Amino acid sequence: MLARMSNSTTVTGSDLAAGSVVPDQGLGSLLGQHRGPLTVDDDFLVLDDPIEQEDFCHPVQVDGRELQEAVLMVQGMYCPACSETVEAALGGRRGVESVRVHAATRRVTLRWDPAQTLLSALARNVGQSGYRLLPMRQALSVEERLAETRLLMWRLFVAGFCTMQVMMYSWPFYITEPGEIPYVYDQLLRWANWMLSVPVVLFSSMPFFQSAWRDLRHGRIGMDMPVSIGILVTFIASTGSTFDPTGVWGHEIWFDSLTMFVFFLLGGRYLVSRLRDRTAGALDVLMNRLPEQCERQLADGSFETVSLKRLRVGDVLRVQAGIAFPGDATVLGDSATVDEALLTGESQPVTRLRGQTVVAGSYNLAGTALVRIERLGRETRFAQIVALMEQASTEKPELVKLADRIAGPFLVAVLLSAAFGAWYWWQIDPALAVPIAVAVLVATCPCALALSTPSAMLASAGALAERGILVRRLLAFESLCKIDTVVFDKTGTLTQDRVVLREALVRPGLTAEQALELAWPLASASLHPVSRAIAAQARPAASAAAPDATTATSAAPDAAPQSAPDLVQDVPGAGLVLERAGGGVYKLGSAALCGLDQDQLLAQGLSVADAPCAYLSDEQGWLATFVMDEGVRADAAAAVADLRAMGLQVHLLSGDKVGAVQRVAQQLGITQVVSEASPERKLEVVAALQAQGAQIAMVGDGMNDGPVLARAQVSFALGHGAPLTQSQSDLVVQSGRLSELVQTIGQARRTMRILKQNLVFSASYNGSMVPLAIAGFVPPWLAGLGMALSSFVVIGNALRLSRLPDFPAPDPALLPVAAFTR
Amino acid sequence: MESLLLLIPLSVLLVLAIIGVFWWALYNGQYDNVEREGERILKND
Numbered sequence: 001m002l003a004r005m006s007n008s009t010t011v012t013g014s015d016l017a018a019g020s021v022v023p024d025q026g027l028g029s030l031l032g033q034h035r036g037p038l039t040v041d042d043d044f045l046v047l048d049d050p051i052e053q054e055d056f057c058h059p060v061q062v063d064g065r066e067l068q069e070a071v072l073m074v075q076g077m078y079c080p081a082c083s084e085t086v087e088a089a090l091g092g093r094r095g096v097e098s099v100r101v102h103a104a105t106r107r108v109t110l111r112w113d114p115a116q117t118l119l120s121a122l123a124r125n126v127g128q129s130g131y132r133l134l135p136m137r138q139a140l141s142v143e144e145r146l147a148e149t150r151l152l153m154w155r156l157f158v159a160g161f162c163t164m165q166v167m168m169y170s171w172p173f174y175i176t177e178p179g180e181i182p183y184v185y186d187q188l189l190r191w192a193n194w195m196l197s198v199p200v201v202l203f204s205s206m207p208f209f210q211s212a213w214r215d216l217r218h219g220r221i222g223m224d225m226p227v228s229i230g231i232l233v234t235f236i237a238s239t240g241s242t243f244d245p246t247g248v249w250g251h252e253i254w255f256d257s258l259t260m261f262v263f264f265l266l267g268g269r270y271l272v273s274r275l276r277d278r279t280a281g282a283l284d285v286l287m288n289r290l291p292e293q294c295e296r297q298l299a300d301g302s303f304e305t306v307s308l309k310r311l312r313v314g315d316v317l318r319v320q321a322g323i324a325f326p327g328d329a330t331v332l333g334d335s336a337t338v339d340e341a342l343l344t345g346e347s348q349p350v351t352r353l354r355g356q357t358v359v360a361g362s363y364n365l366a367g368t369a370l371v372r373i374e375r376l377g378r379e380t381r382f383a384q385i386v387a388l389m390e391q392a393s394t395e396k397p398e399l400v401k402l403a404d405r406i407a408g409p410f411l412v413a414v415l416l417s418a419a420f421g422a423w424y425w426w427q428i429d430p431a432l433a434v435p436i437a438v439a440v441l442v443a444t445c446p447c448a449l450a451l452s453t454p455s456a457m458l459a460s461a462g463a464l465a466e467r468g469i470l471v472r473r474l475l476a477f478e479s480l481c482k483i484d485t486v487v488f489d490k491t492g493t494l495t496q497d498r499v500v501l502r503e504a505l506v507r508p509g510l511t512a513e514q515a516l517e518l519a520w521p522l523a524s525a526s527l528h529p530v531s532r533a534i535a536a537q538a539r540p541a542a543s544a545a546a547p548d549a550t551t552a553t554s555a556a557p558d559a560a561p562q563s564a565p566d567l568v569q570d571v572p573g574a575g576l577v578l579e580r581a582g583g584g585v586y587k588l589g590s591a592a593l594c595g596l597d598q599d600q601l602l603a604q605g606l607s608v609a610d611a612p613c614a615y616l617s618d619e620q621g622w623l624a625t626f627v628m629d630e631g632v633r634a635d636a637a638a639a640v641a642d643l644r645a646m647g648l649q650v651h652l653l654s655g656d657k658v659g660a661v662q663r664v665a666q667q668l669g670i671t672q673v674v675s676e677a678s679p680e681r682k683l684e685v686v687a688a689l690q691a692q693g694a695q696i697a698m699v700g701d702g703m704n705d706g707p708v709l710a711r712a713q714v715s716f717a718l719g720h721g722a723p724l725t726q727s728q729s730d731l732v733v734q735s736g737r738l739s740e741l742v743q744t745i746g747q748a749r750r751t752m753r754i755l756k757q758n759l760v761f762s763a764s765y766n767g768s769m770v771p772l773a774i775a776g777f778v779p780p781w782l783a784g785l786g787m788a789l790s791s792f793v794v795i796g797n798a799l800r801l802s803r804l805p806d807f808p809a810p811d812p813a814l815l816p817v818a819a820f821t822r
Numbered sequence: 823m824e825s826l827l828l829l830i831p832l833s834v835l836l837v838l839a840i841i842g843v844f845w846w847a848l849y850n851g852q853y854d855n856v857e858r859e860g861e862r863i864l865k866n867d
Contacts, residue, residue: 150848157844165837169830185823188830195834199841 048120056135057119058378058387060111067097069111070119071387075132075148077106082131082211085218089129090122102454108133130214149273152207156270159204159263162196163256169193170256178251190242193255200259201235204266221411223450226418226441227265234258234780237434252431254438254780261442261784268788271795289324289361290382297370311376319369327360328380329371336369338362361385385470414444421774436776442783443769448790452758455798460751463802468734469744476730479713480748482695486643486741487686489700489708490654493718494664494738499530500631501537505606506624515624519616522576522588525568530614531576531588534626575614587617596622632667639738640668646745649694653682653708682708699741700729716741743804751801758794765790 057070074086083101086108090099095116100109112122123133169192172181181189208224208231215222238253245251295303297316308326311317316332319325325338337349340362349365352358358371361382377383422437461471471477488494504512516538523534569577575589591598591607594617601607607615607625616624640650651672654661661675674685686708689696698712709715709729717729718736733740769786772778778786847853 146854150854153853154845154848157848158841161837161841161844165833168833182823185826188827192830192834196837199838 048118053119062097062111065113066115067111068114068119069109070135071107071109073134074101074106074108074126075134076210077101077131082214082222084220085129085214086126086131088218089126089131093117093122093125096122129218130210152266152270152273155204155207156263156266159200159259159266162200162204163259163263166193166196166255166259169196170253173253187245190245190253193253194239194242197235197238197255197259200262201231205231205262207269208265221408221415223411223447225411226414226444229415229418230438230441230780231258231262233434234261234438252434254435257435257438257780260781261438264781264784264788265442268791271788271792289363290326291323294319294323294326311373313373313376315373317371317373319364319371321364321366321368324361324363325358325369325371327373327377328375328382329358329360329373331356331358332370332372336364336371337366338369339365414441417444417770417774424774425776432776435780436773438780439773439778439783440770442780442787443773443778444766447787448762448765448794449759451791452762452794452798453755455795456751456755456758456801459798459801460747463804464744464747467740467743467804469740470732470734471730472732473730476714477748477751479695479730480697480745481752483648483697483714483745485649485651485689485694486697486699487651487653487689487708487712488670489698490652490656490661490664493699493701494636494652494668495632499533499628501533502627502629504624504626507622510623512624515616518586518618518623519588519626522568522578522586522616526570526576530626530628533628534588534614585619586623587615589614591615594622601625632664633736633738635737635739637668639742640670642739642742643745646742648745651689653677653685655679655682679707683711686711697745716744747801747804750805754797754801758797761797762790762794 053068053070056072057068060067060069074082077083077086086101087099090096090108090110095113097111097113098109099111102108110122112119126133169189172185172189205228208228211222211224212228215225234254235258238255238258241251241253290308293305293307294311295318296306296311297303297318303318311326313327317326317329331352331354334354336352336358338352338358340350340359357374358364358369359382360375360380378387418437418440421440422433425436426433457474457477460477461474464471504515506512506515516534519534520538523531523538525531567579567581569579571577571589571593574593575587577593578586578588580586587594591601591613594615596615596617598607601615601622606622607613608627613628614626615622616626643650649672650670651674652661652665652668652670653674655677656675658675661673665671665673674681677685686696686698690711690713696712697714697716698709699716699718700709701718709717714731715729717732718738718741731744733744765786769778769783773783
């Protein structure tokens with residue numbers, strides 16, 4: 001039934017929209033047939049509902065075909081072997097374009113052709129192999145996670161409590177010689193032991209059996225297979241000797257070892273799952289910050305609470321303090337104070353005035369904000385960030401792929417060596433054969449090895465994401481450690497993408513501050529970049545001078561900007577004219593507007609030729625010349641110095657004019673400079689450096705440097721100018737702060753260091769345990785403890801990456817600049 | 823010594839009973855957020 005449906009049913013778009021393709025009785029009979037270890041009784045049809053799909057799917061174009069892509073959570077997946085099962089269940093199906101499964105985050109990125117198959121059909125395929133596909137939002141919801149945690153805790157408690165009691169019953173055997181306990185009591189203790197081991201085996205050990213069985217049915221050997229065999233062998237042998245003490249099973253019982261070993265394994269799994277929740281937590285927090293519902297204004301001005309899905313562009317919303325904005329929106333009230341840490345990585349209140357935009361996912365900090373929705377869902381930058389993080393987290397680094405490949409043969413070797421150990425010891429002392437075989441099975445399980453790489457990379461990516469640094473490819477960590485050269489683009493990277501005031505030349509008798517005060521009313525009335533640069537410098541001066549206007553010179557009798565009736569006229573393409581209410585006309589703009597002769601000013605040294613200038617004049621003529629400059633980012637010099645200190649070469653590669661590039665290079669102390677480079681020339685320069693063996697990190701604004709970014713080993717995009725989905729860089733530094741570039745390289749180095757520690761630790765753990773176990777030095781309970789502890793150590797070590805060390809708080813002195821550049 | 827014939831089976835039943843009590847506590851949500859009580863002193867209400 002299932003095969004027929006997914007292989008031969010052709011589904012049209014309209015069918016899909018109507019949700020009428022799968023007949024009801026078909027669904028019922030399918031669920032009846034399901035034999036997976038998990039109870040899959042979902043209403044799969046929900047997965048095909050177009051409104052629900054908006055949440056977790058998005059269309060992609062491949063070779064002119066309309067495909068759907070979704071990132072889904074796979075419930076019941078624990079190890080790389082599981083991920084193969086899921087991949088096998090989905091891959092090769094009709095209509096399935098690509099499948100990527102990631103065990104550590106339990107996510108799958110699935111791309112399918114909606115014209116050929118339905119998501120519900122695919123979910124049923126996966127359901128039959130014993131796993132469950134959930135949309136991300138649902139998977140992360142409290143109930144799902146709660147149910148999973150509760151069950152795991154319940155299993156753990158049963159194992160733990162029974163272990164304690166089984167140990168009590170076993171104690172007499174430890175302190176007596178065989179035959180010292182009267183036969184009746186001896187049997188009584190054995191039965192009591194058996195009674196309390198049954199729940200441990202039949203209930204607590206279920207996850208191991210389920211996953212081993214799942215692998216077996218697919219003809220593979222999974223990580224839980226040796227563990228399951230170990231549990232079963234010990235239990236059967238001990239049961240046999242309990243009820244037939246003189247029989248073939250011998251007289252020994254190992255219930256204490258068995259229960260304790262299960263308890264340790266479950267304890268390890270419980271802790272690992274909690275740690276993993278925390279590792280993925282940073283990403284989840286980022287992804288799940290939108291509110292479930294919001295308050296929409298009705299025609300009569302009252303508010304109704306509606307679900308996020310019902311929102312449409314143009315709706316007016318009331319957003320309470322502490323709630324995230326559900327979409328990109330325009331502020332309708334006087335102002336809103338928001339936290340845009342999502343974009344900048346810096347939790348700092350930012351004021352947005354009436355008519356300005358707030359972004360989806362940023363928090364409203366103070367008061368109730370009234371906003372009009374401009375963009376929703378996939379259109380928002382927030383959605384782009386989430387999509388990008390989801391993609392990156394399902395990516396498989398090379399090391400993981402290698403681990404997946406060797407896992408199968410390795411486990412076969414484990415089984416063989418356990419069999420060898422059992423056979424060898426059977427000849428020496430049959431009583432030792434079972435515990436030694438079990439110890440070998442358990443001690444060699446490569447759980448820690450499988451966890452070491454993905455846990456480190458995900459912890460690191462999560463930590464960086466909290467700072468607004470997005471890692472598009474986890475592999476970038478690896479390449480980032482190898483780089484020896486950093487190549488910067490200039491515009492938008494080392495410099496701001498706007499002008500700043502370099503200096504002010506003023507009329508004799510006037511100070512620069514006074515000139516700026518005079519220019520403020522003009523400059524603040526315009527959004528022209530030059531005006532904004534002047535206004536940014538003038539504002540502090542004007543407000544500082546206001547309380548002490550008596551000391552102002554006659555040139556500026558009433559400089560305070562609050563003289564309201566002043567009239568500012570915008571002369572397009574030329575500048576601004578201010579007619580002061582108390583008399584007097586000031587002009588700010590080009591030389592022509594101000595009635596000045598530029599050549600004459602140049603000759604007098606009152607203007608400069610190599611930079612854009614703006615002039616200020618009154619009725620008496622020239623007042624001041626404002627010389628503009630590209631602003632070098634405040635932290636650029638420090639960042640370049642830090643990169644040098646890390647042993648990296650710094651190059652500057654720009655398409656700009658020689659003079660401008662040289663000025664920036666000199667300020668920053670960069671000696672290797674290429675200017676006036678076309679995109680092709682940039683590519684040549686980078687390729688030439690690579691030919692000399694350089695490993696290059698390219699830093700650009702993500703918009704104009706596509707080919708070069710792609711060519712370099714690692715690429716950074718700075719700032720949030722470019723749409724994330726289009727930028728080609730491996731890493732995106734959203735705040736645009738160059739210091740975070742340095743920190744990211746540092747973090748990548750730490751990541752690789754910890755990753756190597758993990759690999760060395762887990763490989764040497766497994767390597768040293770095998771001979772010890774075969775030699776009979778490791779009892780099964782110790783092997784279980786070792787296995788749990790080694791996984792725990794690996795994850796714990798990786799978690800150290802989730803905090804960035806000495807990430808400096810932004811220098812307070814730079815904050816006004818930072819506030820303005822935003 | 824004969825008392826052990828009664829006490830050991832009783833202790834087995836007791837263990838099973840305690841496990842049952844824990845099941846009740848767990849599925850009533852007592853362990854869902856173990857940090858909650860600790861965090862409560864930080865809250866205003």
